[in-house]
Amino acid sequence: xxxxxxxxxxxxxxxxxxxxxxxxxxxxxxxxxxxxxxxxxxxxxxxxxxxxxxxxxxxxxxxxxxxxxxxxxxxxxxxxxxxxxxxxxxxxxxxxxxxxxxxxxxxxxxxxxxxxxxxxxxxxxxxxxxxxxxxxxxxxxxxxxxxxxxxxxxxxxxxxxxxxxxxxxxxxxxxxxxxxxxxxxxxxxxxxxxxxxxxxxxxxxxxxxxxxxxxxxxxxxxxxxxxxxxxxxxxxxxxxxxxxxxxxxxxxxxxxxxxxxxxxxxxxxxxxxxxxxxxxxxxxxxxxxxxxxxxxxxxxxxxxxxxxxxxxxxxxxxxxxxxxxxxxxxxxxxxxxxxxxxxxxxxxxxxxxxxxxxxxxxxxxxxxxxxxxxxxxxxxxxxxxxxxxxxxxxxxxxxxxxxxxxxxxxxxxxxxxxxxxxxxxxxxxxxxxxxxxxxxxxxxxxxxxxxxxxxxxxxxxxxxxxxxxxx
Amino acid sequence: xxxxxxxxxxxxxxxxxxxxxxxxxxxxxxxxxxxxxxxxxxxxxxxxxxxxxxxxxxxxxxxxxxxxxxxxxxxxxxxxxxxxxxxxxxxxxxxxxxxxxxxxxxxxxxxxxxxxxxxxxxxxxxxxxxxxxxxxxxxxxxxxxxxxxxxxxxxxxxxxxxxxxxxxxxxxxxxxxxxxxxxxxxxxxxxxxxxxxxxxxxxxxxxxxxxxxxxxxxxxxxxxxxxxxxxxxxxxxxxxxxxxxxxxxxxxxxxxxxxxxxxxxxxxxxxxxxxxxxxxxxxxxxxxxxxxxxxxxxxxxxxxxxxxxxxxxxxxxxxxxxxxxxxxxxxxxxxxxxxxxxxxxxxxxxxxxxxxxxxxxxxxxxxxxxxxxxxxxxxxxxxxxxxxxxxxxxxxxxxxxxxxxxxxxxxxxxxxxxxxxxxxxxxxxxxxxxxxxxxxxxxxxxxxxxxxxxxxxxxxxxxxxxxxxxxxxxxxxxxxxxxxxxxxxxxxxxxxx
Numbered sequence: 001x002x003x004x005x006x007x008x009x010x011x012x013x014x015x016x017x018x019x020x021x022x023x024x025x026x027x028x029x030x031x032x033x034x035x036x037x038x039x040x041x042x043x044x045x046x047x048x049x050x051x052x053x054x055x056x057x058x059x060x061x062x063x064x065x066x067x068x069x070x071x072x073x074x075x076x077x078x079x080x081x082x083x084x085x086x087x088x089x090x091x092x093x094x095x096x097x098x099x100x101x102x103x104x105x106x107x108x109x110x111x112x113x114x115x116x117x118x119x120x121x122x123x124x125x126x127x128x129x130x131x132x133x134x135x136x137x138x139x140x141x142x143x144x145x146x147x148x149x150x151x152x153x154x155x156x157x158x159x160x161x162x163x164x165x166x167x168x169x170x171x172x173x174x175x176x177x178x179x180x181x182x183x184x185x186x187x188x189x190x191x192x193x194x195x196x197x198x199x200x201x202x203x204x205x206x207x208x209x210x211x212x213x214x215x216x217x218x219x220x221x222x223x224x225x226x227x228x229x230x231x232x233x234x235x236x237x238x239x240x241x242x243x244x245x246x247x248x249x250x251x252x253x254x255x256x257x258x259x260x261x262x263x264x265x266x267x268x269x270x271x272x273x274x275x276x277x278x279x280x281x282x283x284x285x286x287x288x289x290x291x292x293x294x295x296x297x298x299x300x301x302x303x304x305x306x307x308x309x310x311x312x313x314x315x316x317x318x319x320x321x322x323x324x325x326x327x328x329x330x331x332x333x334x335x336x337x338x339x340x341x342x343x344x345x346x347x348x349x350x351x352x353x354x355x356x357x358x359x360x361x362x363x364x365x366x367x368x369x370x371x372x373x374x375x376x377x378x379x380x381x382x383x384x385x386x387x388x389x390x391x392x393x394x395x396x397x398x399x400x401x402x403x404x405x406x407x408x409x410x411x412x413x414x415x416x417x418x419x420x421x422x423x424x425x426x427x428x429x430x431x432x433x434x435x436x437x438x439x440x441x442x443x444x445x446x447x448x449x450x451x452x453x454x455x456x457x458x459x460x461x462x463x464x465x466x467x468x469x470x471x
Numbered sequence: 472x473x474x475x476x477x478x479x480x481x482x483x484x485x486x487x488x489x490x491x492x493x494x495x496x497x498x499x500x501x502x503x504x505x506x507x508x509x510x511x512x513x514x515x516x517x518x519x520x521x522x523x524x525x526x527x528x529x530x531x532x533x534x535x536x537x538x539x540x541x542x543x544x545x546x547x548x549x550x551x552x553x554x555x556x557x558x559x560x561x562x563x564x565x566x567x568x569x570x571x572x573x574x575x576x577x578x579x580x581x582x583x584x585x586x587x588x589x590x591x592x593x594x595x596x597x598x599x600x601x602x603x604x605x606x607x608x609x610x611x612x613x614x615x616x617x618x619x620x621x622x623x624x625x626x627x628x629x630x631x632x633x634x635x636x637x638x639x640x641x642x643x644x645x646x647x648x649x650x651x652x653x654x655x656x657x658x659x660x661x662x663x664x665x666x667x668x669x670x671x672x673x674x675x676x677x678x679x680x681x682x683x684x685x686x687x688x689x690x691x692x693x694x695x696x697x698x699x700x701x702x703x704x705x706x707x708x709x710x711x712x713x714x715x716x717x718x719x720x721x722x723x724x725x726x727x728x729x730x731x732x733x734x735x736x737x738x739x740x741x742x743x744x745x746x747x748x749x750x751x752x753x754x755x756x757x758x759x760x761x762x763x764x765x766x767x768x769x770x771x772x773x774x775x776x777x778x779x780x781x782x783x784x785x786x787x788x789x790x791x792x793x794x795x796x797x798x799x800x801x802x803x804x805x806x807x808x809x810x811x812x813x814x815x816x817x818x819x820x821x822x823x824x825x826x827x828x829x830x831x832x833x834x835x836x837x838x839x840x841x842x843x844x845x846x847x848x849x850x851x852x853x854x855x856x857x858x859x860x861x862x863x864x865x866x867x868x869x870x871x872x873x874x875x876x877x878x879x880x881x882x883x884x885x886x887x888x889x890x891x892x893x894x895x896x897x898x899x900x901x902x903x904x905x906x907x908x909x910x911x912x913x914x915x916x917x918x919x920x921x922x923x924x925x926x927x928x929x930x931x932x933x934x935x936x937x938x939x940x941x942x943x944x945x946x947x948x949x950x951x952x953x954x955x956x957x958x959x960x961x962x963x964x965x966x967x968x
Contacts, residue, residue: 361583372616377642378609387605387653391544394653402653406646413642417619417635425623425631455609459542 003060006052006067009045009075010115016041017108024101031101035093038104039086042111046079056467063183064122066251069468071119073320074247078118081239081327082111084447087439088335089232095344096230098144106143107236110136114244121255123172123182126248130168130212133241134161140236141229153228160221164211171204179256187256199263205252206267212245213301214294216274226294231346234290235334238297239327242304246323249308250316254470261311268309269401275302276405280412287350289337292415293330296374299412300326306405307389310396317465318388324461325373325385325454328447332370335444339363341433350419355428363432364423366448373451375416376409381454388462475536476521477549477600480559481593483514484566488589491582500582504574507585511567511592518563525556527944530951532602532665540606544656548663549600553948557799557941558599558719558726561806564930565718566592568923569711572814575919576710576821577625584625584711587617591715598723604652604662604731611687611723612645618712618720626707633700633707640700644690651683655735667735668955674738674963681739684732691724694784695754698777705773706826710817713769717776718810722802725783729795733787734952737959740788747788748878754781755885762892768816768826771896772809775852778885779805785882786867790956794870795949800941801863804931808851808860811927815845818920819900822913828896833905838915842901844924849897851931853890858935 016037024034049072058067086107093099109132116129138161142154172182178197179187191198207218214222226234253264279299286292304326307319339360340347357364373382386409393402487510491503526533532550540547551559569588577584594617597610615638623634656662658676672680690697701721705713733740755778762774779801786798818841819834820826835842851858854865864886871879905911916924934941 377616378612383609383612387649390649390653391656394650395657399650399654402650403647406650407643410639410643410646414635414639417638420619421623421631421635424620425634458540463542 003058003067006055006058006060007065007119009048009052010112010119012045012048013041013108013112013115017105017112020101020108021105024105031099031103034101035086035090035099035104038108039083041108042079042083042086046076046083049075049079059121061125063185064125065119066121067119070247070250070320070470073464073468074118074243075115077243077324077327078111078114078240081243081331082107084331084443085232085236085239088331088338088443089235090439091437092230092232092338092346095341095346096144098230103140103143106136106140109133110140110236111240114240117244118247120248121184121251123175123184126252127165127169127172129244130208130248131165133244134165134212137161137237137241140233141225143233144230147228149228150230153225156228157221157225161211164208164218167204168208171201171206171208174198174201174204175256184251184255188259191256191259194260194263198260202257202260202264203267206264206271209245209249209252210271213242213249213304214298215271215301215305216278216298217271219275219278219298222298223291223294226297227288227291231290231334231337231348234293235330235337238293238330238334242297242301243323243327246304246308246319249305250319250470253308254316258311258471265309265311268305269398272302272305272309273401273404275299275305276408277302277411280408280415283412283415284418286415289348289350289353289419292350292419293333296412296415297326297330299408300374302408303386303389303405306401307392309401310392310398312392312396313469313471314392314395316470317462317468318392320465320468321388321461322385324465325381325451328450329370329373329382331443332366332447332451333374335440335447336363336367336370338440339432339436339444342430343433347432350422352429353419353422354426356423358428359431360434366444367423368420369448369452371416371420375413377413379455381451384454384458476517477534477551478536480514480517480521480563481549481597481600483517484510484589484592484596487511488586488593491586491589494582503582503585507570507589508567508574510589511563511570514592515560515563515567518560521551522556522560522944525551525553525944527553528947530947535602535665545605545662546603547606548602548665549597549606550602550665551600553945554729554799554952555599555726557803557944558722559596561722561803562592562595562599562719565714565806565810568810568814568926569714571919571923572714572817573709573711575917576817580624584621584709587621588711588715591617591621595719595723599726602664604655604664604667607664607727607731608645608649608652611727612642614720614723615641618716621712621715622704622708625709625712628707629703630707633703636700637704640690640697641687644687644697647683648687651680655680664730664734671959672735677736677739678742681732681736681743684727684736685743688724688727688732689750691727692721692780692784693724693777694750694781695757695777698754698758701777702770702773705776705813706767706769710813710820713773713813713817714810717773717813718806721776721780722806725780725787725798725802728784728787729798729952733790733956737956738963740790740956741960744788744790747784748875751781751785751788752878752881752885754778755785755882756888759885759888759892763888763895766827766829768828768896768900769813770826771828771892772812772816775889775892776805776809778889779809779852782864782867782882782885785878786863786870789867789870789874790953791870791873792949792953793866793873795953796942796945797863797866797868797870799945799949800859800934800938801867803941804851804859804863804934807927807931808848808858811844811848811924811931812852814920814923814927815841815848818916819913823909828899830907831900831910832903832907833910834901834913836905837911837913840916840921844916844928845897845901847928847932848924849893851935852893854886856935857932859931859938860935862935862938 113133120126144150283295373380535550
């Protein structure tokens with residue numbers, strides 16, 4: 001147990017979430033305190049994690065838990081996005097009367113689950129983490145319990161997610177049966193030849209993971225859940241579980257099964273292409289902005305998977321850069337969505353944006369920047385995300401994947417342009433409220449400014465991520 | 472030479488746009504007007520200074536700045552040679568005129584328009600300066616955003632359709648170029664244009680890469696059959712938008728053909744010459760015929776742009792000194808003259824709010840000054856000796872005759888057709904009787920319009936009589952371009968036999 005200090009942040013989060021629960025139960029009207037303390041907890045664990053940033057390749061608990069550059073970076077991403085999500089959504093929660101003590105505690109436990117997922121080096125640990133984060137998310141999706149859509153989305157997510165967890169668990173047992181171990185490194189050592197049982201196991205686990213990041217053909221839940229959940233949960237859904245699932249994808253595919261790359265590469269390529277194309281095409285007709293973002297995130301996950309399909313370190317790194325920039329863009333977009341409030345009601349339809357640029361020029365500009373960035377138009381950050389992906393993809397001469405991906409960005413550009421058209425070219429409607437809290441303003445400003453000026457000096461992020469070497 | 476003059480040319484408008492962004496927007500706010508005029512004008516002076524200190528006797532790139540940008544992958548590299556400097560000057564020359572035109576005609580959201588124009592200027596100068604393919608792509612594509620907004624916000628009735636068409640067409644062409652750029656990075660190990668000129672690109676990849684670049688440039692030029700976005704975009708765009716589009720945006724593709732298609736892929740360029748000839752000839756003749764039938768003045772000029780750009784592509788791919796020099800002069804001349812023609816249409820559109828040719832007639836008796844200027848530009852577009860249009864077309868035809876007699880014959884037909892549609896347009900609009908009684912009250916050019924149009928007329932006549940300064944600048948660079956091109960071909964064919 002000499003390396004126990006490496007999981008300080010996990011221990012810290014679990015202790016503070018338990019004590020916050022006690023505080024919340026025994027003290028009346030404590031939701032505001034609990035909420036702020038949760039943000040503070042995340043902030044402290046960010047500091048702890050930054051301290052651990054230089055540790056690489058440390059194992060705990062007989063190799064079941066791993067701390068390396070990948071896990072450190074992904075954890076920092078998770079915490080940063082968690083902080084911004086909580087900062088931006090407090091007013092939304094208050095106005096919708098769901099500002100309860102359970103909310104931040106569920107968020108924290110979900111984040112804890114993601115930490116475990118990210119660091120897991122063992123099928124059992126990985127499954128534990130996955131279930132911890134999913135269980136919290138089921139409740140969060142249906143948090144607005146008087147609302148029919150929210151309850152529906154919670155139930156839908158629960159049923160489908162439970163199914164995928166079942167498949168995943170079945171995959172785990174197959175892999176255990178055919179390789180004799182649940183530890184990733186040992187599986188890698190034990191595998192000597194291609195066995196169909198193993199391939200089947202990999203496929204089942206990939207199905208489960210593809211479900212978590214809503215990749216086609218396991219995306220059906222995403223539009224409904226995105227639309228039905230409270231927006232503060234949707235932004236959470238759109239960002240955090242994807243970061244966690246992506247790092248599990250990396251660890252699962254590249255540590256035990258890199259030698260079986262012929263077996264899974266085609267699957268990832270197919271899922272990637274299907275997600276890019278389907279996400280782009282299906283979003284065209286959407287009228288609800290949250291639903292639109294669901295399809296957009298499906299398409300973006302396709303790009304992130306394209307980086308993983310390559311099978312090289314560059315591919316992994318490009319995927320991580322992609323998800324980091326994706327995080328920023330979604331944060332910017334949803335922060336804008338939080339600002340569409342008039343007389344205590346939040347608006348989330350495309351037509352509500354009509355003529356926004358005349359009433360709220362700054363907000364409209366932020367949306368413009370985040371949308372063009374989502375569409376991948378240079379010189380905004382979204383372009384660089386795609387650029388790195390295609391740099392890795394084309395290096396391995398996978399031209400088909402690259403060309404299909406880039407053509408799908410043209411299709412995707414159409415629906416982003418449609419939103420921009422509504423904002424800039426259509427006639428104006430009523431004004432929205434402008435008294436937003438400081439946390440929301442900060443998260444919008446920070447994310448938009450980074451998207452806008454990322455092109456001036458893209459090296460720092462790249463330098464940070466180039467340390468993550470898996471193979 | 473340590474002062475980063477090219478970067479300052481690129482950054483100055485951007486800084487100006489920041490300044491305007493943080494200014495209050497109100498009808499009475501004059502600061503933004505003065506700032507934008509001042510910034511663009513000083514940028515023009517800076518570009519003239521650049522032209523002055525530019526060493527015309529060497530073919531290498533000058534004023535090179537090379538900084539690490541995406542570490543380990545791509546450097547921010549800019550530099551100019553004899554070919555690009557003229558486009559930089561042209562851009563810096565046209566933009567202040569656009570700003571003046573915008574200030575006097577745009578009634579709403581002036582601030583946003585000025586910001587968009589300034590950002591456009593930065594990006595366009597960046598396109599002509601960049602010596603790295605990725606940097607080039609960044610500037611090339613970045614221009615889509617402000618142009619989309621210019622067409623969409625201040626455009627005419629069908630502005631949404633046109634803006635979408637413009638954006639998606641160009642994007643579709645360009646993504647293939649991005650694939651090609653990244654492929655070049657992995658094939659040659661760099662995207663630095665200067666390096667690539669030295670080491671060359673393996674011949675077996677050249678054809679595909681050439682096609683990928685061609686798809687982007689052909690849409691942007693625009694060449695037949697992907698030209699259809701241009702008439703729509705021109706018709707719906709506000710006058711200043713049309714001017715930017717015609718004068719500078721279209722030149723990015725012509726420049727791209729010279730700098731990248733010919734420079735990087737000589738073997739493929741030679742291989743695809745017939746394709747370019749055929750498309751250019753179709754563009755020249757077919758769009759000229761289409762232009763003859765237009766009722767809308769802006770659409771007519773837009774189609775004439777397509778025809779003129781057909782000459783440009785034809786000239787570039789003759790691969791002769793005359794042809795390429797003619798193309799560059801034709802591009803500059805088209806930049807001046809089509810910009811002026813769009814402004815001329817804008818002048819009467821602002822007064823009468825119609826662009827239909829049949830609504831006009833007999834303007835000469837009510838707007839004599841306008842009639843004179845319109846005449847100058849019409850003749851310039853026709854290619855009358857004494858205007859830059861003549862120099863360009865003449866040299867292109869000379870180059871074409873050297874290579875292929877039949878192509879030259881077809882291209883010459885285009886010259887005749889251009890005279891037909893332009894002069895017919897002029898006759899219907901300016902001469903004849905005043906059919907429409909409303910036209911009697913129309914006012915002649917005001918001060919700012921006079922300034923803009925004369926500023927465009929003077930260089931197009933001056934360089935028509937005395938094109939020496941332009942030849943002086945481009946001569947050495949083009950000479951070395953053709954020599955390298957031929958040398959590359961010789962190596963290739965020697966290896967083949």
